[in-house]
Amino acid sequence: MDVGTYKEHMPQAILKQQSLRERLEILADAAKYDASCASSGTAKKNSIGGKGVGSTEGMGICHAYAPDGRCISLLKVLLTNHCIFDCHYCINRKSSNTPRARFTPQEVADLTINFYKRNYIEGLFLSSGIIKSSNHTMEQLMETARILREEYDFRGYIHLKTIPEADPELIEQAGMYADRVSINVELPTRAGLTRLAPDKDEAEIEGALAKTSARIIQAKDERKRFRHAPRFAPAGQSTQMIVGADDANDTAIVSRAAGLYGNFGLRRVYYSAFSPIPDASAVLPLKRPPLMREHRLYQSDWLMRFYGFGANDVADATEDDGNLPLDIDPKLAWALKFRGEFPVDVNRASKEQLLRVPGLGTTAVGRILKARRYRRLRLEDVGRLTQSIAKVRPFLVAADWRPTQLTDRADLRSMLAPKLEQLELF
Numbered sequence: 001m002d003v004g005t006y007k008e009h010m011p012q013a014i015l016k017q018q019s020l021r022e023r024l025e026i027l028a029d030a031a032k033y034d035a036s037c038a039s040s041g042t043a044k045k046n047s048i049g050g051k052g053v054g055s056t057e058g059m060g061i062c063h064a065y066a067p068d069g070r071c072i073s074l075l076k077v078l079l080t081n082h083c084i085f086d087c088h089y090c091i092n093r094k095s096s097n098t099p100r101a102r103f104t105p106q107e108v109a110d111l112t113i114n115f116y117k118r119n120y121i122e123g124l125f126l127s128s129g130i131i132k133s134s135n136h137t138m139e140q141l142m143e144t145a146r147i148l149r150e151e152y153d154f155r156g157y158i159h160l161k162t163i164p165e166a167d168p169e170l171i172e173q174a175g176m177y178a179d180r181v182s183i184n185v186e187l188p189t190r191a192g193l194t195r196l197a198p199d200k201d202e203a204e205i206e207g208a209l210a211k212t213s214a215r216i217i218q219a220k221d222e223r224k225r226f227r228h229a230p231r232f233a234p235a236g237q238s239t240q241m242i243v244g245a246d247d248a249n250d251t252a253i254v255s256r257a258a259g260l261y262g263n264f265g266l267r268r269v270y271y272s273a274f275s276p277i278p279d280a281s282a283v284l285p286l287k288r289p290p291l292m293r294e295h296r297l298y299q300s301d302w303l304m305r306f307y308g309f310g311a312n313d314v315a316d317a318t319e320d321d322g323n324l325p326l327d328i329d330p331k332l333a334w335a336l337k338f339r340g341e342f343p344v345d346v347n348r349a350s351k352e353q354l355l356r357v358p359g360l361g362t363t364a365v366g367r368i369l370k371a372r373r374y375r376r377l378r379l380e381d382v383g384r385l386t387q388s389i390a391k392v393r394p395f396l397v398a399a400d401w402r403p404t405q406l407t408d409r410a411d412l413r414s415m416l417a418p419k420l421e422q423l424e425l426f
């Protein structure tokens with residue numbers, strides 16, 4: 001692979017002409033396509049008592065807006081948008097005509113601290129195009145985090161995107177400074193990755209995820225035994241998959257996500273609906289997939305993490321083309337396909353059975369289990385615990401309610417399907 005050099009592509013004279021603000025505009029804009037930043041779950045650190053600067057306490061530290069208006073992060077910036085790789089779906093790929101810029105690690109650290117002190121942000125999400133080499137890029141990312149932590153005593157949230165091709169020791173060091181690290185698997189299938197990201201290698205990506213996962217488990221174990229053992233990415237690792245840039249269906253995407261959760265203990269898999277970029281490669285689809293598809297994938301992800309569904313259950317809820325229906329949520333789709341499992345008796349059913357009932361969320365199920373210890377629940381009691389009793393009724397038996405024939409109705413789906421523009425929860 002011809003990796004070129006940074007200077008070939010970005011003469012110093014051009015760099016010097018760009019003001020800090022111009023570079024920030026370019027590099028913050030270039031980072032907006034990455035959805036994999038959320039700050040939940042990290043260790044609590046703060047500067048109460050005058051020690052250090054910053055805090056990780058509080059949710060949703062990073063927010064930014066994707067082209068479609070979704071709120072996805074806060075100070076989210078690239079170190080550089082120059083890249084020696086040529087991933088077809090990426091605006092920063094080597095062959096793209098996009099304006100380029102770069103920061104030094106010191107500049108990003110200074111920006112972070114200055115923005116933090118002005119209350120603009122509470123943390124940093126830092127990613128980068130690959131400059132010179134994977135190791136060099138990883139060193140630069142790590143150096144930014146090191147300056148923030150060691151020189152500024154910054155205790156706020158840092159999420160570093162790590163480079164799977166970099167030396168494991170560099171990723172190890174990054175994890176010592178960052179709250180969360182992430183490595184994007186990019187595409188759901190190996191074939192998709194080979195076609196659309198020819199410089200990337202699935203085995204290398206999964207190898208880096210495995211090493212990071214093992215290191216996170218080791219650090220947690222050490223901290224159980226030694227209070228002062230160093231932390232390593234206490235908010236865990238996450239990844240992102242692009243949806244709709246290749247022909248992988250939802251069954252393939254959900255199955256890959258389940259494998260990633262199971263094999264690498266990921267905190268989150270983010271699904272990012274492919275959005276056509278300016279100056280797009282000819283191998284990409286011209287249209288983005290419906291945003292609702294991304295939403296249905298997040299719902300099925302939720303079902304797998306909190307409702308006891310397996311990837312096979314989600315696959316069972318898909319249509320003939322292997323994609324989840326867009327007009328109803330995946331839990332309702334599953335229930336409509338397996339009507340024989342319903343209705344379940346709200347006063348006798350197991351927690352697992354109740355979690356399968358469309359319209360009952362985890363909180364409602366917890367309340368039902370608690371309340372029925374003291375009395376037999378009527379439909380009205382369940383209604384007080386849910387947002388939509390109409391959705392629950394066909395699938396539930398209560399002390400005063402039995403849905404005769406309701407689950408057998410041919411028009412049950414249309415009765416329960418929300419209006420398309422609504423993004424309903426469970």
Ligand code: SF4
Pocket residue numbers: 083084085086087090091092093094128129130197
């Ligand atoms: S490695 Fe690929 S996805 Fe990442 S910045 Fe470079 S071209 Fe874009």
